[in-house]
Amino acid sequence: MTQVHSVILKIDGLTKLHGQFKALNSISFSINRGEIFGLLGPNGAGKSTLLSILAGSSKPHTGTACFDGMQIQPNNLKLRARIGLVPQDFAFYEDLTAKENLVFFGNLYGLQGTLLTKKVNEILEIIGLDDGKANQYSKYFSGGMKRRLNLGIALVHSPEVLMLDEPTVGVDPQSRNRIFEAIKTINAMGTTIIYTTHYMEEAESLCNRIAILDHGEIIACDTLQNLLSLTKTMINFSIIENDQTKAGLLQQKLPTLKQATLQGNYSLASHNNPTPEIINLLVNEKIQIISLQLDSPNLEKVFLSLTGRHLRD
Amino acid sequence: MQSFIIAKKELKLLIRDKLTATVLFVLPFAMILILGLLLGEGFGQKNDDLMRISVLNLDKGLGLNNKPWAEHAIDDMVSTPNIKVEIIQTKELANELVKTGKRAAVIIFNQDFSDRVNECSFLSTGVNPFHRDGIYLEKLQVLIVKDNKQPATSAIIESVCQIALLRIVMPWMIGKAFEKLGDPEFIELLGKEVSLPIPPSLRLLMPKEKIPLGELLELASGKDVVLAKNYREKVGQGIQTALTGQFKNYNLTGKSWASLTRSINNTETVKTLTTFQNDDGTGILKRGAIRYQILVPSFTVMFAFSLILISGWIFVAEKRQGTFNRLLSSPVSTPSILLGKFLPTVIISLFQIFFLLALGKVLLGLKIGLPTWSLTDWAIALIILPIATSFCVASFSLLIGLLSKNETQLALFSSVPVCLFALIGGCIFPWEMMPDNAKTLAFITPQGWALDAFREIMPSSFDNTTDFNLIWKSALVLTIMGFILIFVTWITLGRIRFSSS
Numbered sequence: 001m002t003q004v005h006s007v008i009l010k011i012d013g014l015t016k017l018h019g020q021f022k023a024l025n026s027i028s029f030s031i032n033r034g035e036i037f038g039l040l041g042p043n044g045a046g047k048s049t050l051l052s053i054l055a056g057s058s059k060p061h062t063g064t065a066c067f068d069g070m071q072i073q074p075n076n077l078k079l080r081a082r083i084g085l086v087p088q089d090f091a092f093y094e095d096l097t098a099k100e101n102l103v104f105f106g107n108l109y110g111l112q113g114t115l116l117t118k119k120v121n122e123i124l125e126i127i128g129l130d131d132g133k134a135n136q137y138s139k140y141f142s143g144g145m146k147r148r149l150n151l152g153i154a155l156v157h158s159p160e161v162l163m164l165d166e167p168t169v170g171v172d173p174q175s176r177n178r179i180f181e182a183i184k185t186i187n188a189m190g191t192t193i194i195y196t197t198h199y200m201e202e203a204e205s206l207c208n209r210i211a212i213l214d215h216g217e218i219i220a221c222d223t224l225q226n227l228l229s230l231t232k233t234m235i236n237f238s239i240i241e242n243d244q245t246k247a248g249l250l251q252q253k254l255p256t257l258k259q260a261t262l263q264g265n266y267s268l269a270s271h272n273n274p275t276p277e278i279i280n281l282l283v284n285e286k287i288q289i290i291s292l293q294l295d296s297p298n299l300e301k302v303f304l305s306l307t308g309r310h311l312r313d
Numbered sequence: 314m315q316s317f318i319i320a321k322k323e324l325k326l327l328i329r330d331k332l333t334a335t336v337l338f339v340l341p342f343a344m345i346l347i348l349g350l351l352l353g354e355g356f357g358q359k360n361d362d363l364m365r366i367s368v369l370n371l372d373k374g375l376g377l378n379n380k381p382w383a384e385h386a387i388d389d390m391v392s393t394p395n396i397k398v399e400i401i402q403t404k405e406l407a408n409e410l411v412k413t414g415k416r417a418a419v420i421i422f423n424q425d426f427s428d429r430v431n432e433c434s435f436l437s438t439g440v441n442p443f444h445r446d447g448i449y450l451e452k453l454q455v456l457i458v459k460d461n462k463q464p465a466t467s468a469i470i471e472s473v474c475q476i477a478l479l480r481i482v483m484p485w486m487i488g489k490a491f492e493k494l495g496d497p498e499f500i501e502l503l504g505k506e507v508s509l510p511i512p513p514s515l516r517l518l519m520p521k522e523k524i525p526l527g528e529l530l531e532l533a534s535g536k537d538v539v540l541a542k543n544y545r546e547k548v549g550q551g552i553q554t555a556l557t558g559q560f561k562n563y564n565l566t567g568k569s570w571a572s573l574t575r576s577i578n579n580t581e582t583v584k585t586l587t588t589f590q591n592d593d594g595t596g597i598l599k600r601g602a603i604r605y606q607i608l609v610p611s612f613t614v615m616f617a618f619s620l621i622l623i624s625g626w627i628f629v630a631e632k633r634q635g636t637f638n639r640l641l642s643s644p645v646s647t648p649s650i651l652l653g654k655f656l657p658t659v660i661i662s663l664f665q666i667f668f669l670l671a672l673g674k675v676l677l678g679l680k681i682g683l684p685t686w687s688l689t690d691w692a693i694a695l696i697i698l699p700i701a702t703s704f705c706v707a708s709f710s711l712l713i714g715l716l717s718k719n720e721t722q723l724a725l726f727s728s729v730p731v732c733l734f735a736l737i738g739g740c741i742f743p744w745e746m747m748p749d750n751a752k753t754l755a756f757i758t759p760q761g762w763a764l765d766a767f768r769e770i771m772p773s774s775f776d777n778t779t780d781f782n783l784i785w786k787s788a789l790v791l792t793i794m795g796f797i798l799i800f801v802t803w804i805t806l807g808r809i810r811f812s813s814s
Contacts, residue, residue, distance in 0.1 A: 057642045059811075074811040081644040091635030093322070095329050107318040108643045153639070 008033040008161060008192050009054065014063035016049050016216075023049040025216040026063065031161075031194060031209075036187050038207030039196040040299060042309075046216040047196040048088060051163050054194070055085040067161070081109055084159030084191075086151050088166045094139035098129050098149050101138060102156050109157035119156055126182050127152040144175025151182060155191075162186060163194040168202065180206060200299035212303060219306050224299075231305050232269040234295035235278060239264050240288045253281055264290070315645045319653025323627065324660065333623065337665060341616035342672050345608045349677075363397040363585055366390055366473055367419040369407045370400065374427025377568055382430040382481060383422035387586070389477040389570065396473060397585035406589065411458045417466035420474045423454040433482050435490045442482055447475040453482070480570040488568030494556070495549035497542065501527060503552075504545070606680060607743050609673040610767035614760050615740035616669070617662050617702055621710045622727045624658045628714025629723050641810050651803060654714075655707045662703035670695075681771055683779055693784055694770040701788035701795070702763045708798035709759070715802055715809075734758035759794050762787040 009031040016024040024046045031037045039047045052058040054065055056074050065072045067079055092101045102120045111119060124130040127148040133141070138149055151167055164183070168176045183206060187193050197203055203210050204224060211221040220227055239246075250266065251257055254277075257268050268274050275294055282289055304310055327334060368390070372383030391398050401407045407419040430453060432440040442448045450457065457474060459467040493499055504527020511519050524532075530548070534540035556565060567573040631637040640650055673679035682694060709730050717723035735741055738760025744752045755761030766787035769780055 055642055057638070077644040077646060080642060085639075085642055087635055087638065089635045091639045093326065093636055094634065095326050096322070100325075104318065104322050105639070105643070108315055108640070108645055110644075 006032045008068055009194075010066045012064050012066075014050070014053065014060045014065060016046070016053065016058070016060050022216050024060070027213075027216070027218045029211050029218055029221045031192060033192055034187070034190060035208040036183070036193040036195060036206050038203035038210035039194065039213055040198065040200060040203045040210050040303075041213035042198055045213040047213055048165050050213070051085065051165050051194070051196060055083055055163060056080050081157060082160045084154035084157065084162040086154045086162070086164040086167050088169065090146050090150050092138055092149055092153055095137060097135045098138055098141070098152070099124065099134045101149060101153055105153045106156040111157060119158070123152045123155050126155070126185055128178050128182070144171045144178070147171050147175060147179060148182065151179060155186060159191065161192045161194065165196050166198070168197070168199070200303070204299055210299070212299070212306065214303075214307055220302065227299065227302050228297045229271055231297040231301045232271050233273050233297055234267060234269050235274055235292065236265070236267045236295065237278065237292040238266070238290045239282070240290055246285055246287050249285060250281070250287070254278070316649045316652035316656065319640070319645075319650065320656040323654065323657040326627070327657065327661065337620075337623065337661065338668050341612050341665070341669055345605070345612045345669070345673070349604055349608055363395055364469070364473070365397055365399055366470055367399045367401050367407070367410070367416050367589070369404060369419055369421040371404070371424045372422045372426040373424040374431070376427045376430055377485065382427040385481050385569070386422065386477045389480050390473060391586050393473070393477070397587065400586070400588045402589060407458055411460045414460055414462060416460065417463035418457050418459045418470040420470065421456040421458060423456060425454045429453045430482060430485065433486050435486055436493070448478045448482060450474070450478075453478065484570050484573035485568050487573060488566050491553065491556070491565040494553050495546065497545055500545040500549050503548070504528070504530060605673060605677045606771050607768070609669060609677070609679050610764060610771050611740045611743065613666055613669045614702070614738070614763045614767055615735045617666055617706050617763070618709070618735065618760055619731050620658055620662050620665070620706050621713050621730050622723070624707070624710035625714035625717055625723045625727055626720070628654065628711070629717050629720055633719070647803065647807050647810060651711065651799070651806060654711055655799070658707035658710045659703045662706045663699055666699045666702065679771060683772060686779070690779070690781065693781060697788050698766050698770065698784055701791040704795040705759045705763070705791040705798070708795040708802065712798050712802045712805070715805055734760050737761065739764050759791055762790045
């Protein structure tokens with residue numbers, strides 16, 4: 001029973017067609033309450049389409065998406081009040097100030113009076129626009145500030161689930177960090193986050209669980225650790241010429257060790273990080289190392305290993 | 314509630330866009346002013362069926378039947394077919410009207426006019442007003458103030474004046490001359506001038522060949538003075554009777570044209586005598602000529618419907634900046650979103666209509682309504698009709714804005730209701746300038762219905778009645794059109810929102 005309640009979004013066999021093109025092809029996964037769930041995929045993978053269905057802005061052709069046990073339908077307006085969507089493009093009134101934008105959208109979601117004022121001030125603080133910028137027309141904001149305002153508008157009604165569609169496109173590192181901080185703060189307050197991106201670093205640094213989407217299909221969905229375990233850590237090292245006689249010993253101790261074409265160069269792939277084991281072996285056998293390079297697994301490699309393509313291709 | 318929040322935001326955005334707000338309110342009035350100046354005084358004037366003769370009557374004397382001769386002249390002109398007489402109140406006004414080109418000429422009967430007509434006579438002691446072409450106006454104390462820039466019209470007016478004066482002076486002089494035939498002085502003169510031959514049988518008594526008529530009458534009276542006078546009067550009467558018998562188609566003693574010519578009054582002639590009405594209006598700019606009674610309603614309606622473009626533009630801008638999708642993904646119901654977008658256009662449209670009417674009234678002296686209107690009539694004219702018009706405008710704006718995906722589409726889609734319908738509806742060229750069946754075609758457009766009703770509440774000088782049935786009908790049609798458009802918009806938005814692909 002507890003297990004049922006922990007799932008806030010359940011997607012089952014969702015298919016969406018754009019004409020003959022399958023934007024989503026029978027995808028299924030679930031998202032737990034309170035987690036930061038990453039949707040990782042290259043451009044055109046179907047991330048935005050999926051978000052629009054989850055936000056109730058679009059209808060799937062087949063399959064269902066359920067929010068807290070209720071099926072998401074475009075005409076279910078009450079459900080929309082529990083969801084916040086940060087669109088990929090800026091979506092606010094440039095001739096209104098940041099505060100006026102927040103007040104307007106807060107009003108639309110039924111917030112009024114002191115509750116609204118309190119919530120607006122809280123959001124302004126979270127998105128870092130609480131100083132004099134709150135009363136500036138948003139058309140004069142920098143790209144990063146606009147991104148943060150775009151995020152703030154989706155937060156003003158305290159949604160249970162916040163969906164962010166590539167919220168860091170075109171922002172400077174400082175603003176990106178502020179956005180990350182804001183997302184973590186919101187998540188710490190209990191909001192479930194669905195974060196779409198094609199930046200694997202962002203998914204790695206933010207998300208508890210990640211679904212990798214490609215050509216409208218989920219090709220992997222798990223925790224970061226489990227996804228990384230789909231690929232091996234690669235260690236490359238080279239030893240000095242005099243010690244090459246001990247190559248046989250190394251091969252004996254490390255059966256998966258591969259000798260490179262260049263003499264004295266070796267590589268080893270492992271699901272676990274083999275560095276300590278190799279260093280211990282080399283020290284014990286008094287073999288002198290010229291270089292040692294560790295190539296850790298990442299989502300890019302996971303994607304490459306799953307699709308044969310790079311994520312940004 | 315959420316509708317008002319959206320509406321408030323829309324209005325706030327519009328007010329902040331000062332340029333658009335200025336264009337919305339100032340441009341229509343500037344167009345009215347500029348076109349008013351370019352089109353000139355005569356634009357919108359209904360062609361007069363009758364020739365207008367403006368007259369200033371300062372005559373203080375008395376003429377025939379103890380009535381001033383100027384009034385006889387005016388009566389004569391009024392009785393002339395196809396002529397209407399307009400009485401000007403003062404000499405200053407007469408001069409001003411001619412100076413400003415508003416009248417080609419004004420006939421002024423000065424205060425001695427009757428006295429001078431009374432003095433006209435065939436006698437050598439009387440005033441002879443005639444010359445080869447007519448009457449010396451100055452001899453009769455008649456003045457015609459003319460506008461040199463309108464020589465043809467002023468010449469026609471002078472001719473009318475000459476004919477009228479001939480028709481009063483000539484019978485007056487003939488009548489007076491005929492009366493003189495019975496005067497003792499005339500008989501005495503006749504008695505001296507006419508000699509009769511004495512028959513040979515009587516020459517023994519009167520040894521001469523001829524005897525003057527006067528001497529003969531004295532002989533006949535036996536030197537009786539009273540009897541002689543009696544005989545002379547009888548001769549006078551005899552001459553008058555003989556002349557009357559000879560010229561029996563005329564009444565030579567009539568002294569008026571009708572009596573002299575024994576003419577029968579033309580009962581079909583509509584006698585039109587008016588007093589001068591100032592068409593300048595009461596506006597500050599003193600430009601309230603009849604043209605503004607046409608231009609103001611035309612441009613009020615045209616610019617009300619041009620809001621389709623501006624509201625549509627705001628709608629498309631909202632789509633472009635993504636906020637419309639944000640609205641659609643909010644929990645606000647579709648009717649609330651529609652109402653929120655609809656209300657600002659209605660409010661702006663109403664403001665624009667009242668702004669133009671108020672400015673027209675204050676600056677151009679625009680005539681709105683009639684003194685006979687009741688409170689209900691005013692409510693129909695200034696509440697029901699503007700609301701119905703604004704309702705239709707807002708509905709149209711929503712549909713066009715919703716259907717347009719970008720500014721180019723908007724420009725194309727809105728050109729039909731803004732430009733083409735305005736043209737067909739009579740907003741650009743008044744119906745009076747169009748073929749007869751143009752007005753029928755106008756009623757396929759909302760502008761045609763709105764304009765018809767707005768022109769009804771701003772009556773022109775040649776139409777002083779109000780057809781409230783027409784206003785009601787127009788308001789009803791505009792409301793029905795508005796409902797149809799908003800229903801289509803509602804369905805379309807619902808499909809976009811809930812059935813998006």
